[in-house]
Amino acid sequence: MEKPGLTERIVIVGAGQAGCQLAVSLREMGFAGAITLLGDEAGPPYQRPPLSKAFLKGSIGSDALCIKPEAYFSERSITFRPASLVEKIDRRAKNVVLTTGEAISYDRLVLATGVRNRMISIPNADAPGIVYLRTLGEADALKAEMMSRRRVVVIGAGFIGMEFAAVARQAGLEVIVVEQADRSMSRAVSKQMSSYVEARHRSEGVRLEFNAAADAFKLDAFGRLEALRLKDGRDIEAELALIAIGVIPNVELAETARLQVRNGILVDDSLTTSDPAIHAIGDCARYMHPLYPERSIRLESVQNAADQARFLAGAIMGEVARYDSVPWFWSDQYDLKLQIAGLCGPTDTAELAGNPASGSFSVRHSADGRMTALETMNQAREHMLARNELKRFLAANADLAGKAPVIADTSIHIKA
């Protein structure tokens, strides 16, 4: 049989973790057709996790972030085009159109557009000193700001906000974290884990303000940030503000092309959208996972981006399977290594194992008597064992997928 793709043209939109991995894996698996990797950022694809960790600390430089150097792409006949923003998909003509007007034809299109920062909409939010952290450029700017500022307020106690708080505190800044919810990282981790991490931040001298809502930024006579006004009327003085209040998936391309979208581009278990010639992978994709058949998920993690990319490359090369990689995640704050195998569900039973005072413990989540996730603190081995346990469970229950509703099914109501 002829290898698939001798004449097939694949166009990938988004040259981040997922898009880059897809191009790499396709060639590794022998895909012989044309690959065009389009990214709106300048320069070669890079990894984001160190941006809020080692890179911000200064322990590694930007050249250590690159996933593949530019030469890699030309050596493997991958047309990599940085600084190319895709504006539109024409499904009938099967092409994508860049902002320059240039149209690029595809036989198969892959959307790997990721997410963007949710912007804060309170008065004076565009003043200098109010920054975000997602791209290398933003990380560079933040690093420079940290050198010249003394006091920083972080809005949002999610992973990025908390990781930044740790680095900023270790760099000697005064750090205050403001969060609307009653605890940190509340969407992803248990109460036990939040409080352990919060205790460490407090002992390092970070001030944490929960149940606190930002109302407005106050500026000095030169228009520079002076304080954050809270809804309860209190002022938090700061010359620098990092906004880390979450992200918005980049679904607009898909939406205007009338693909099914619901806070993420909807894909089935082969990562195909409602158009069989278009796939979506990484942070922008929403799908059903056989381990968690009760809800659709959209994950923002390296594991998800890389595993989906490798899976899709295999599927394009003719491997028949469903996407079911075990989700895992990590966050480094100070010398704490928080890891999650699986996904913690809102109604799961959470059980603590080990003594947090010893510095290493885990929280096991289960539903119907079966483990759904394991959170670990400084327990790499237990984390890896949990990943294997979830993998074994999936292998032993291959029929689970059949029971999970297929998300790209037309019966799903799309948000207007």
Added chain:
Amino acid sequence: MTVITFITPDGMSRDVEAETGMSVMQVAKRAGIDGIIAECGGEMVCATCHVFVRSEELLDRLPPRSAIEEDMLDFTSEPRRSGSRLSCQIPISDRLAGLVVEIPGTQV
């Protein structure tokens, strides 16, 4: 400049100039060496930058494995051997000139 030799799973070898201060993983990634994935970027959570150190004579010049590295090496895609290391945990120095590392057939 220190030269590091990578032996890829197909038996080919490639010499790469390495800067002091980088890790073997970073050197491999920057040179676009196949088979060093390093998904986590050097934070010891993915074990996809596994290498087998071939240079017996340099083994005792490498920093000892940390407890986390030991744990992660038990979960590599290709089973660990005596020379197994996470390449993100080997910092380049003059003392490692001539280091030869072999890349396993699989990382995931």
